[in-house]
Amino acid sequence: MSKLLAALAWSTLAASAFALDFAQDLTPEIKKQIQADMSFVASIRGQEVSALHKKIFGGVDGAGYTKFFESRVNFVGMDDCGSANAVACVIPPLFGFGTTSKIWLTENYVKFSHPQIARLMILFHEARHTENKNRFWPHATCPTPFLNSDGEDMVSLWTGAQLAGEPACDVTPFGSYGSSLILLKNVSKFCTSCAQKARVDAGIYADDQLGRITGREALASIKADLYR
Amino acid sequence: MKPMPRLFAYGAAATFVVAAFFILVLGEVRSPRKPVPATIPSTKSVVAIPPMEPTMASADARLPAVDGWIAAGGEGDETAMGDPAVYSDALVQELVRRYDAFPVERRRERGALVYLLSRTNPERNAMEFLTRVIREKPCASLENCASPAEGHDDHDPGLGTPLADPQLMALAMAEQRAEKSALQADWRALAEEAKRSDVQSVKRRAERWLASAPQ
Numbered sequence: 001m002s003k004l005l006a007a008l009a010w011s012t013l014a015a016s017a018f019a020l021d022f023a024q025d026l027t028p029e030i031k032k033q034i035q036a037d038m039s040f041v042a043s044i045r046g047q048e049v050s051a052l053h054k055k056i057f058g059g060v061d062g063a064g065y066t067k068f069f070e071s072r073v074n075f076v077g078m079d080d081c082g083s084a085n086a087v088a089c090v091i092p093p094l095f096g097f098g099t100t101s102k103i104w105l106t107e108n109y110v111k112f113s114h115p116q117i118a119r120l121m122i123l124f125h126e127a128r129h130t131e132n133k134n135r136f137w138p139h140a141t142c143p144t145p146f147l148n149s150d151g152e153d154m155v156s157l158w159t160g161a162q163l164a165g166e167p168a169c170d171v172t173p174f175g176s177y178g179s180s181l182i183l184l185k186n187v188s189k190f191c192t193s194c195a196q197k198a199r200v201d202a203g204i205y206a207d208d209q210l211g212r213i214t215g216r217e218a219l220a221s222i223k224a225d226l227y228r
Numbered sequence: 229m230k231p232m233p234r235l236f237a238y239g240a241a242a243t244f245v246v247a248a249f250f251i252l253v254l255g256e257v258r259s260p261r262k263p264v265p266a267t268i269p270s271t272k273s274v275v276a277i278p279p280m281e282p283t284m285a286s287a288d289a290r291l292p293a294v295d296g297w298i299a300a301g302g303e304g305d306e307t308a309m310g311d312p313a314v315y316s317d318a319l320v321q322e323l324v325r326r327y328d329a330f331p332v333e334r335r336r337e338r339g340a341l342v343y344l345l346s347r348t349n350p351e352r353n354a355m356e357f358l359t360r361v362i363r364e365k366p367c368a369s370l371e372n373c374a375s376p377a378e379g380h381d382d383h384d385p386g387l388g389t390p391l392a393d394p395q396l397m398a399l400a401m402a403e404q405r406a407e408k409s410a411l412q413a414d415w416r417a418l419a420e421e422a423k424r425s426d427v428q429s430v431k432r433r434a435e436r437w438l439a440s441a442p443q
Contacts, residue, residue: 084377113390115301118389195304204397207433208433
């Protein structure tokens, strides 16, 4: 009897390890993947931390990341997010009034060949978009023209479409692109529990996100915080 | 067993069966699953490790560990694979063969193999391999590297990072390796080549590397 109770208690604890509700139509594959991804998040440990990271997430610490995520997101559902290439989205309340704590994933979350770090970035990017008090951290419109250092147009490599004038940038370190960049760069630099490959992946994805930060002051503060 | 406890046991069993019936059958009937938006044909992303060549590498005890790690998407503990710096030539060749055998759309697995092969010796061979990866044609879309995706989603995080996973891994590992290398000029040549890449994210990373590296 005591063994049965212990097993019951354990299974209850295991089930509530992540306080997320999953939509009924979420495929078992996606559910399993998000649970594995959040388990990885919970395992992250690091001694050092950058100032911007500390301000947004606290330390490089799995418990803190889990708390950050679960205090914003309590439901994961499925949607097409308006594009065949989308991986995830948040649907803000009508006219921006009200709150949301739901994120929506597409089949692409597991369909395409992404490293775990990429999925982590997507989850935390979307979690940031649930923040009602910050007007859901809307993206900034990329400048026109939006050029790289060679003077070429910055393009989406999904289709080659130009990003100039698209709402696909951030002018603050604290938005969805900025904050997920800061998270990943800290994992890359300071995670002591991560496998080396995960740290390299985190660096690659963080560095690439830097291209989305178009505010001069935002870019300067991120570089001072993490790229010295 | 006494009559009463037996009756109790039968009663409990019957209750369990009835409850299970309601949960498994009626529960499903009463709350039918909403169909998942069929925006993309459902294809399972099963990772098939390319079959092994009958080489000396097949006798290498590290190969199953590498296979397991690749099948897990290059995630998790790396210790069982040992230090790639001491991999035999045969094992390195086998891993290169596997890299070439994966479809280009299997970017995660190919990126994981690049991560391992970038750390093998001799250094010049690793450099040659990384250069070859950096020269690969850009992948046009997540679904099919040969043709661009229809529509676009510029909101999606990452400026095409997933599309160039092997190339960016090659460049990131080249940067790491160059830090402690005597072959500075050769690594710099690799970075210069990456700077001319058709893949914007590769080009940007190479520019940052060249800007920060000592002349």
